[in-house]
Amino acid sequence: MTKLSVNINKIATLRNARGHNRPNLLQAARDCEQFGAQGITVHPRPDERHIRYQDVRDLKAVVTTELNVEGNPTPDFLDLVREVRPEQVTLVPDAPDAITSNAGWDTVQHQAYLQQVVADLKAIGCRVSIFLDPDLDMVRAAATTGTDRIEFYTEDYARRYPTSPEEAIRPYREAAELAQELNLGLNAGHDLDLDNLAYLHRNLPGLAEVSIGHALICDALYLGLENTIQLYRRQLTDTQS
Ligand SMILES: CC(=O)[C@@H](O)[C@H](O)COP(=O)(O)O
Numbered sequence: 436m437t438k439l440s441v442n443i444n445k446i447a448t449l450r451n452a453r454g455h456n457r458p459n460l461l462q463a464a465r466d467c468e469q470f471g472a473q474g475i476t477v478h479p480r481p482d483e484r485h486i487r488y489q490d491v492r493d494l495k496a497v498v499t500t501e502l503n504v505e506g507n508p509t510p511d512f513l514d515l516v517r518e519v520r521p522e523q524v525t526l527v528p529d530a531p532d533a534i535t536s537n538a539g540w541d542t543v544q545h546q547a548y549l550q551q552v553v554a555d556l557k558a559i560g561c562r563v564s565i566f567l568d569p570d571l572d573m574v575r576a577a578a579t580t581g582t583d584r585i586e587f588y589t590e591d592y593a594r595r596y597p598t599s600p601e602e603a604i605r606p607y608r609e610a611a612e613l614a615q616e617l618n619l620g621l622n623a624g625h626d627l628d629l630d631n632l633a634y635l636h637r638n639l640p641g642l643a644e645v646s647i648g649h650a651l652i653c654d655a656l657y658l659g660l661e662n663t664i665q666l667y668r669r670q671l672t673d674t675q676s
């Protein structure tokens with residue numbers, strides 16, 4: 436079964452636009468779970484333009500499924516996750532001024548550093564996932580870091596899917612097969628939506644979890660949050676495959 440973790444960054448973006456507490460992020464997390472989300476993902480960025488560090492602390496007390504905290508393991512980020520101890524930490528190599536995540540790790544170049552961070556986080560009970568492009572060398576090097584999982588950065592898949600689904604999925608499928616051989620758990624995320632999700636799910640062996648935010652929250656404006664989460668869940672059922 437592939438789990439759906441709903442990324443609520445964009446709920447915080449909307450809240451921060453007015454500086455008050457509407458929409459209420461904690462209530463939104465509770466509601467997502469009640470509507471069928473099997474996890475809540477947040478990506479606190481250094482400028483706190485959407486998720487604030489305090490939100491992560493508050494969410495830990497509220498989320499009953501699984502809290503996944505994404506980010507670049509800067510000293511501040513590591514202090515935060517050491518304090519909060521979310522169920523999963525996803526390491527993302529994004530620059531402080533990045534508009535959004537735009538690349539996976541170079542696990543060859545940063546192998547020793549990642550080994551140290553992964554060991555540190557596993558020692559406090561967090562599952563660790565490393566954000567990665569579907570590159571076989573990067574998958575092999577990720578396995579040597581001791582990480583539990585990798586998360587495929589799916590922007591390239593999403594961009595190519597409308598014109599050629601087969602071409603779009605090929606590198607991801609090959610990398611997923613290698614991940615299985617290496618006993619690495621597999622997550623995926625970025626730009627997944629109601630058009631491209633079922634095909635990804637059908638074609639990636641061992642896909643444990645997808646985290647989806649931007650498109651899902653956009654869809655919810657038209658379809659409602661409960662209905663939208665159910666629609667995304669349906670893309671991940673095996674009968675769809
Ligand atoms: C790692 C990843 O792909 C997501 O966290 C994505 O970057 C969403 O972050 P933003 O909501 O800040 O764009």
Ligand SMILES: NCC(=O)COP(=O)(O)O
Nearest residue numbers: 442624625626646648649
């Ligand atoms: N890890 C990916 C994620 O959390 C959501 O990415 P997106 O759906 O907002 O592009």
